[in-house]
Each structure stands twice: as C-alpha cells, then as structure tokens.
Amino acid sequence: MTLKDGVPDADNVSRKLAAAHATKTRHFYQSVIKGFAADLSSSAVNILRQDPLVADVAPDRPGYADTTTDTNAGWGLGRIDQRYGPSDSRFRFATTGTGVHIYVLGTGVQANHPDFGGRIGAGWTFNPAHSPTAPCNNHETAIASIAAGAEFGVARGATIHPVVIDECQWPVWESDMVAGFDWVRINHIKPAIVNFSYGLPIPAGPFFPGAVYNAAIATKNAGVLVVVSAGNHNESACYFDPLTGNLGWTPANALPLMTVAATNSADQRAGFSNYGACVDIFAPGEGISAANFTGGFVTVSGTSFAAPFVAGVAALLYEKFPQDTPDQIHYAIRDGGTDNVVGNPGAGSPNLFLYSFLPVPVSVTISGPSFVGPFMTCTWLAVPRGGRAPFSHHWFGPLNGYGISIGGSISVPAWLNLEVSDGLGGYAATSKWIDVDPNNQQIWCS
Amino acid sequence: MVQLNPKRPMSQSRVAAGVARVRIAIWASISVSLSGCVLGGGPCIHTYEDPVLVIREVRGPQGIRLSPVTISGLAFAGRLVEDLAQYATPPGFNVQVVPEGLRCVVACGLGVLEGIYDLTVVALGYAPKVVRVDARYRNFDGGCPSSNSGSTEVAVVLQPAP
Numbered sequence: 001m002t003l004k005d006g007v008p009d010a011d012n013v014s015r016k017l018a019a020a021h022a023t024k025t026r027h028f029y030q031s032v033i034k035g036f037a038a039d040l041s042s043s044a045v046n047i048l049r050q051d052p053l054v055a056d057v058a059p060d061r062p063g064y065a066d067t068t069t070d071t072n073a074g075w076g077l078g079r080i081d082q083r084y085g086p087s088d089s090r091f092r093f094a095t096t097g098t099g100v101h102i103y104v105l106g107t108g109v110q111a112n113h114p115d116f117g118g119r120i121g122a123g124w125t126f127n128p129a130h131s132p133t134a135p136c137n138n139h140e141t142a143i144a145s146i147a148a149g150a151e152f153g154v155a156r157g158a159t160i161h162p163v164v165i166d167e168c169q170w171p172v173w174e175s176d177m178v179a180g181f182d183w184v185r186i187n188h189i190k191p192a193i194v195n196f197s198y199g200l201p202i203p204a205g206p207f208f209p210g211a212v213y214n215a216a217i218a219t220k221n222a223g224v225l226v227v228v229s230a231g232n233h234n235e236s237a238c239y240f241d242p243l244t245g246n247l248g249w250t251p252a253n254a255l256p257l258m259t260v261a262a263t264n265s266a267d268q269r270a271g272f273s274n275y276g277a278c279v280d281i282f283a284p285g286e287g288i289s290a291a292n293f294t295g296g297f298v299t300v301s302g303t304s305f306a307a308p309f310v311a312g313v314a315a316l317l318y319e320k321f322p323q324d325t326p327d328q329i330h331y332a333i334r335d336g337g338t339d340n341v342v343g344n345p346g347a348g349s350p351n352l353f354l355y356s357f358l359p360v361p362v363s364v365t366i367s368g369p370s371f372v373g374p375f376m377t378c379t380w381l382a383v384p385r386g387g388r389a390p391f392s393h394h395w396f397g398p399l400n401g402y403g404i405s406i407g408g409s410i411s412v413p414a415w416l417n418l419e420v421s422d423g424l425g426g427y428a429a430t431s432k433w434i435d436v437d438p439n440n441q442q443i444w445c446s
Numbered sequence: 447m448v449q450l451n452p453k454r455p456m457s458q459s460r461v462a463a464g465v466a467r468v469r470i471a472i473w474a475s476i477s478v479s480l481s482g483c484v485l486g487g488g489p490c491i492h493t494y495e496d497p498v499l500v501i502r503e504v505r506g507p508q509g510i511r512l513s514p515v516t517i518s519g520l521a522f523a524g525r526l527v528e529d530l531a532q533y534a535t536p537p538g539f540n541v542q543v544v545p546e547g548l549r550c551v552v553a554c555g556l557g558v559l560e561g562i563y564d565l566t567v568v569a570l571g572y573a574p575k576v577v578r579v580d581a582r583y584r585n586f587d588g589g590c591p592s593s594n595s596g597s598t599e600v601a602v603v604l605q606p607a608p
Contacts, residue, residue, distance in 0.1 A: 075529075086525065106489065139489045170591075172488045199590040200487035212487075229490040232592035249590070264559055266523045271560055271583075272492045272592045286492075287532065287558065299535065301558070302492035302592070 001048055002035040004055040010034035013053060015415060015431050021048055026363055028429045067092045074152065075265045076284030080309055080356045083338050085267045093356065097155025097315030099322060102147050103194045103224075104308075105180045106140035108132045109162035113141060115149035115291040116160060124183040125164035126176050136168035138293040142300045143197055145291035147308035147315070152290050152297065154312025154356065157319075161188075166198070174200060174212050181215035185222045191318035192224045195311040197304035199231040202240040202248035209250065216251040225318075225326040227311045228252050229303035230261040236276035236348065237261075253278045258314075258330050261349065262286060262306040268343040273303050275346025280334055282342045283309040283354040313356050321388075328389075335386045336360040362387025362422040366432040369445050372410055374438050378445040379407040380416060387422035394419040398434070410434050488590045495595040497538045497555030499563055499581040502599040504552050511552070512569045512604060518547035519576075521564040522557070533557055555597060557581065572604035 001017065003010050011028065014036045018025045022038035029035050037060065040048070048057045070077065073091035081092045101121060111120040111133035123132030135141055140162060145151075148158040165180035166172045177198060184194055196216065203210040220226045230237045231249035237259065240248040252259045252274060259278055262270040262285025269275060270286040285306030292298040314329050321328070336359060337352035345351045368380030382393050382404050395406045398414040410416070413436050419429045504512040520527045527533070530548055533556040534541045540554035546568070548556065557563065560582050568574045577600065584596025 139491060166489065170488050174487060177487070197490050198487060199490050229590075231590055232490050232492050233588035233590075234586065235588070266525075266559065266561070268561075270492070271594070272586065272588065299532070300491065301494070302490050304490040304492075304590075 001038070001040075001054060002029075002033050002056045002058075003053055005034075007034065007053050015417070017048065017051070017054075019415065019431055019433055024363070024365075025430050026361075026428060067094045074289035076146070076288045076309060077152070077154065079265070079267075079284055080154070080313065080354050083355065084341060085265075087265060091154075093154070093156070093316065095155075095316045095319045096157030097148060097312065097319050098157035099191070100155065100158045100315040100318040101161055101189045101192045102144070102155070102158050102311055102315060103161045103163055103184045103188060103192060104140045104144045104147070105163045105165050105177070105184070105194060105196050106143065106198070107137050107166045107168055108135035108140055108164050109144045109160055110135050110141040110291070110293040111162075113145070113291045113293070113295065115145045115151050115153070117150050119148065119157070119159050121159040121161045121189075122187070123162040123164070124180070124187070126179050127164065127167060130164050130167060132162035132164050135162075135293045138298060138300070139166070139197070139304065141293040142288075142290035142298065143195055143304060143308045146288060146305055147195055147312040149291055154309060155315035155319075158312070158315040172198060174210070177212045178215040181212070181219045184224060185215075185219045188222070188224055190223060191322045191324070193311050193314050193318070194219060194224055194226045195308050196226060196251065197229040197302075197307050199229065199237075199249040199252055202250045202253055204240060204242075209254070213250045213254050216257055217254060220256055220326050223326065225258060225311075225314050225329050226251075227258045227260060227307050227314065228254070229307040230259050230274040230276075230279050232272040232303055233274055234272055235274055236346070237274035238276035238278035238348070249274060256327075258310060258333070260285075260303065260307040260310045260354075261346075262301075262303045263342055263353065266343070267341055267353070269345050269349075270301070270303075272301075273306075273346075275349040277348040277350075279346075279349050280330070281310060281337050281350070281352045281354050282306070282345065309354055313354060313358065316356065317358050332359045332386075332388070359388055359424070360386035362391070362420060362424075362426040362428045364418060364420040364428045364430050366416065366418055366430055368432070369434070370432060371435045371437070372445050374411050374436055375409065376445040377407055377409050379405055380432070381405045382418055382420060384420055384422070384428070387420075387426045387428070388424045390423050392421050397431075410436060411438075412436055490590040490592075492591065493593045494537045494558040495593055496583070496597045498557045498560055498583055498594075498597060499579055500553060500555040500597040500599045501550055501567075502553050502601050504567060504569065504602045504604065506572060506604055507606065512572070513550075513552035515550050515552060516544065516546045516548070516568040517541075517550055517556075517565050518568055518574075519564065519566045520547060522559060523561050524564075558594070567602050567604065569604055571607055573607050575602060575604050577602060
C-alpha cells in the first residue's frame with residue numbers, strides 16, 4: 001500500500017491503516033515511498049483502495065536474483081520453489097549445494113548414473129561384499145538423485161556419500177543402521193547432512209527410545225543435520241500407544257531431528273504418510289521422478305522420497321552459510337516453510353510445506369497481552385520469523401527499549417511498536433494495539 | 447513400479463547376533479500379539495500394486511461389450527490432468543496416450559492418487575458419457591515399506607448416438 005504524496009504524518013497514518021486492515025504487517029516504508037507491505041484480505045484491499053489517502057494497493061511479486069531455471073522438472077521439484085500449487089514443473093535455484101556433503105544411508109548409490117556427474121564421495125559399507133556404489137536396489141539411488149541429482153535433484157553441486165546399512169532384505173537391522181550413523185559421526189566432512197529414509201516401530205518399555213534414535217541424535221550433536229522420513233503407516237509418527245494400536249516410528253519421533261512427511265501433487269498429505277507433532281515439515285513424496293539404479297529414471301513414492309527434498313534444500317542453505325549449526329539450518333527451513341497449504345495434514349502436524357528459496361526475509365510479531373489493567377507491569381516479546389541472527393530490536397510508543405522483550409506499565413490505550421533488523425540487513429516492523437480499562441481497579445495483565 | 451525389499455517373516459531372517467537384534471525380536475513378538483501382523487524396520491518406500499481406478503467393462507444398451515474406448519477430459523480433484531503420460535505407466539495397464547486423451551483397451555486401469563476422478567468415456571457410434579468416480583484403494587499395508595492394492599472398479603453403459 002502506497003500513500004499519496006503529501007499526506008501529513010504519513011508514518012502514523014500507515015501504522016493506523018495497517019493496524020486496521022492487515023492480518024500481518026511485513027514492512028513500513030518511510031523514505032523511498034510512504035506506506036507498508038502487509039498480508040491483506042481482498043475486502044481490506046477494496047477498503048484501502050477507496051481510502052482518499054491511499055495512492056495504490058498492489059500485490060507483492062517474487063523476485064529472483066541470479067537464478068537458473070530447469071524448465072523440465074518433475075512436479076515435486078517444480079512445487080518447492082512455489083508458495084502455492086499446482087506445480088509449474090519448473091525449478092528455479094540460486095545455489096547448488098557446492099561444498100556440501102550429503103550422506104545417504106541405505107542400499108548404496110549407483111555412482112555411474114549420469115545424474116550424479118561424478119559427485120560421489122567416500123562411502124562405507126558394513127558388508128565388504130556390498131560396495132557402496134553397487135546398490136542392490138533403487139532406494140538410495142533415487143534418494144540421492146532427488147537430493148543432489150543434476151537432472152532430478154535440488155542441490156546439483158553437492159557431494160553424495162553412500163553408506164550401506166541395508167542388504168535389500170527385510171527387515172533391515174537396527175544394529176546395521178546404528179553402524180552407519182557411527183561411521184558418519186566419525187568420518188563426515190562439514191557441512192554435512194544425513195538422509196535417513198528408514199523407520200522402525202518405537203521400542204516399548206525398557207528399550208525406549210532405541211539405539212537408532214540415540215545414534216541419530218548423537219550424529220546430530222556432532223554437527224550433522226539429520227533428515228529423516230516420517231514413515232508410511234498413516235498414523236502419528238510420534239508415540240506408541242498400545243490402547244489404540246498406534247505404533248509410532250523412530251527416529252521420526254526424535255524432536256531434534258528434521259522429520260519430513262509426504263504430500264501428493266494435489267497438496268494433500270499422501271495417504272500413506274505418517275503425521276504428528278514430531279513432523280517438522282511436508283515435502284513432495286508421491287509420484288516423484290528420480291534416477292533408477294539400472295539407468296534412466298523411475299517414478300517413486302513414499303516418505304523416503306520426501307526427506308531428500310529437505311536434505312537438498314538444506315544443502316542449498318549450507319552453501320550460503322557453511323558454518324551454521326544443524327539447528328540453525330533446521331529452523332531456517334521451518335521458518336521459511338509455507339503455512340497452511342497442506343490438505344489433511346493429520347492431527348498435531350505443523351501445516352508447513354517446504355520452500356526452497358531460503359532464508360526468507362525477516363518478519364516479526366509481538367507476543368503478549370493486548371488488554372491490560374492500568375497498574376500492572378506486563379511483558380511483551382518479539383517473535384521473529386525468517387531472517388538471520390543477530391537480530392536487533394527497537395520498541396517505541398508507550399514503552400521504549402532495545403531488547404528482545406520489553407516490560408512496563410501502559411496507562412492509556414496506545415500502539416506498541418516494534419522494528420527488527422537482522423544479520424542479512426533485513427528489516428521488519430509491526431504494531432500491537434494495547435487497550436487499557438481505567439475503571440478496572442484490579443491489577444491484571446491478560 | 448519397481449518392487450523393493452519384499453517383506454519376509456521374521457522367522458526367515460538371519461540369525462540375530464546383537465543386542466539390537468534381540469530388541470527387534472522382542473518388539474516384534476509384542477507387536478504380533480498386539481496387531482496380529484509382523485513388523486520390522488525398513489525403507490519408507492510406498493508401492494502401488496494396482497491402479498486406483500479400473501474400468502472393468504463398457505457396454506452398449508444391448509449388452510454389447512465395447513473396446514477400445516477413449517477417455518477424454520480426465521480430471522482429478524476438479525482439475526484437468528495435463529500430464530496424461532503418468533496414467534499410461536504401471537501400475538496402470540491397457541492405457542495409451544492418444545491425441546484425444548487416453549485409449550483404454552477394456553479392462554484398463556489408471557492412476558494412483560485417491561480422490562475424485564471425472565472422465566468422459568467415448569466410443570464410436572455412442573453418445574459420450576461423463577463419469578465421476580471416488581476412487582479409493584481397498585487395502586493399505588502400512589509401515590516401512592508400505593503398499594496399496596485393490597482398485598475401485600467401474601462399469602459404464604453407453605447409449606447410441608442420437
């Protein structure tokens with residue numbers, strides 16, 4: 001929204017209009033133009049366009065700097081660089097994950113497939129007769145190609161390290177899974193990502209939380225981002241419940257790890273995909289094109305193939321910020337996800353879909369009471385999303401300060417204002433209307 | 447579709463030789479008692495053993511079997527399908543992409559996504575018929591790995607063209 005030239009006290013007018021009409025304010029502009037950027041309903045747009053002080057209300061547009069576009073990508077790749085579906089089957093990317101190492105645990109990766117272009121690094125196998133680059137099935141070749149393939153992948157410059165824990169026989173032994181994590185923890189090259197598209201039922205009683213859970217956590221604690229699939233049981237991945245028969249799946253249930261559930265091309269949770277509060281994000285996982293270990297390509301489905309989309313996006317981020325911790329990458333991916341586009345996400349799941357252009361610009365909200373008693377000292381907290389630390393805060397209005405939170409008494413109704421700038425030079429602002437009831441003699445803060 | 451890691455019962459598995467393997471065995475015995483099926487760990491791949499929608503038969507008003515037929519205007523979840531080639535690959539069967547849409551040699555099967563399909567069945571000399579089907583799989587075998595099987599089947603009757 002842009003105000004007309006010459007509007008007196010334009011900054012204050014902008015803030016009042018934003019407070020009255022915006023569901024979320026992203027920026028206030030004070031110099032190059034007078035106005036604000038915000039999320040607006042269509043009715044709010046109409047009201048603002050009729051306001052005599054408003055010159056223009058225009059939709060936001062994405063800008064892509066120095067990007068490459070693959071115009072023949074599958075639906076999954078095409079979907080993750082868009083906020084909203086359907087997929088345009090075009091994949092735009094600005095980085096390729098060069099210098100980043102992705103460790104793919106499973107049956108090995110077909111190193112000769114042209115999708116990898118020789119970007120296969122040192123791997124490991126628990127069975128000397130089973131080479132990491134001579135896979136016994138397609139599972140990890142497809143996963144590696146989604147994460148880092150030149151034709152089918154997200155991070156087309158990343159190095160793939162195949163780690164064999166599976167001899168293509170069911171079940172896959174937990175002890176072999178642990179051995180794979182053990183090797184990665186010792187031998188990884190940073191920045192490092194593990195893709196683990198396997199699951200076990202959560203062990204009961206004294207065996208909880210299980211060896212593979214502990215191994216994955218230990219690997220993450222050594223500075224490796226661990227991305228895991230949510231599992232394919234169409235149930236909560238997060239807990240075991242003998243009363244309902246809900247099994248729960250590990251290591252998907254591990255909160256410190258990056259747990260990925262699957263969607264289909266209609267932006268619905270895939271019918272097989274697990275869900276729940278331990279899920280971090282959704283990514284494409286049904287009908288995905290990927291390299292085939294015998295050559296050419298195949299179409300694959302499963303949460304196995306949702307996880308490598310996230311591993312690939314993590315590699316794109318790590319190329320920009322190679323010193324980041326796993327938690328920083330983890331939360332940058334979550335912060336950048338698209339809200340509320342997944343149909344039927346499942347009880348407890350975050351309705352958050354993977355987005356590949358990261359980090360997203362900082363935005364901020366104020367957490368705290370909106371209605372106060374006149375004598376109470378209350379506290380408000382800045383809650384930034386996106387951007388990048390360090391954040392600096394500037395509170396102004398009835399209370400003034402520079403911390404992440406601010407406390408004090410507000411005796412008359414007023415706008416509490418907050419500006420935040422981040423380590424990328426980004427800026428965000430928001431305001432919260434604080435109402436006061438002077439007749440209420442109780443001391444309260446709600 | 448490529449079949450990966452076919453499930454094998456725990457009794458056929460190799461000899462357990464470690465704490466973790468003992469853990470799995472104990473867990474499996476608990477799980478069997480709870481759910482009546484064998485559980486274990488594995489890759490989280492999902493396979494479709496059948497297409498979600500099968501056109502079992504197309505007949506004229508006198509019961510004449512019609513085949514092949516053309517499927518035009520295929521839409522999923524209210525949206526016209528642009529990439530018809532994905533419907534002509536396994537587990538779909540007897541389906542071929544043609545300029546008018548999909549050529550179906552009855553019986554034919556297509557699609558893996560569960561939901562509402564709209565399609566028009568066309569045969570020479572007969573009036574096109576619009577069909578709406580809520581296609582669901584009958585069976586879901588969950589876990590890692592997992593699979594769907596059991597198609598939704600439809601039969602279509604066409605009337606002679608006016």
